[in-house]
Amino acid sequence: MDSDWMRGCKFSNSQDSQYDNALICKNGHVINSMSNQYPIDNKAFCEECGSKALDRCEKCNTLIRGNKLGDTYYLPSFCFNCGSVFPWTQLKIETAIELGLSSELIDDNERDILRTSIPEIIKDTPRTMLESTKVKKILWKIGNGTSTMIKETLAAIISETAKKIIWPDKP
Numbered sequence: 001m002d003s004d005w006m007r008g009c010k011f012s013n014s015q016d017s018q019y020d021n022a023l024i025c026k027n028g029h030v031i032n033s034m035s036n037q038y039p040i041d042n043k044a045f046c047e048e049c050g051s052k053a054l055d056r057c058e059k060c061n062t063l064i065r066g067n068k069l070g071d072t073y074y075l076p077s078f079c080f081n082c083g084s085v086f087p088w089t090q091l092k093i094e095t096a097i098e099l100g101l102s103s104e105l106i107d108d109n110e111r112d113i114l115r116t117s118i119p120e121i122i123k124d125t126p127r128t129m130l131e132s133t134k135v136k137k138i139l140w141k142i143g144n145g146t147s148t149m150i151k152e153t154l155a156a157i158i159s160e161t162a163k164k165i166i167w168p169d170k171p
């Protein structure tokens with residue numbers, strides 16, 4: 001029964017089913033990262049903020065990719081099927097920009113940079129380093145308090161490259 005052919009077959013099947021589906025609220029709280037494996041934890045609304053649980057991309061209706069068995073789950077920023085930003089990503093970007101704009105220590109040019117650069121630093125693209133450097137300079141002007149709030153707002157979605165440039169970990 002357990003021939004090499006069968007094993008090959010099982011392997012390719014399990015590759016497809018490695019990812020479970022996730023339930024995430026609009027604000028980005030992960031309600032259940034393995035909604036098929038552990039349906040008992042499924043909820044219609046978020047216990048942390050009361051907003052509706054989403055199980056699929058609102059643009060293309062594809063189920064949100066959940067956890068792979070044995071892996072750490074990271075909040076996805078974009079739909080893997082259509083590339084749309086998820087609502088929580090959008091909300092975090094907008095909030096981070098608003099926090100930055102609330103500072104009176106920056107000029108209009110710097111405000112424009114925040115508006116265009118913050119959406120770029122959550123992705124890993126050839127522009128990430130450049131945009132991160134611009135953001136870093138402005139955050140330095142804005143000062144620690146607001147900069148920390150922006151950091152926390154973007155924590156779950158910022159690209160690793162950007163994080164290393166803007167907020168390098170001090171050993």
Ligand SMILES: [Zn+2]
Nearest residue numbers: 025029046049
């Ligand atoms: Zn929530």
Ligand SMILES: [Zn+2]
Nearest residue numbers: 057060079082
């Ligand atoms: Zn989609």
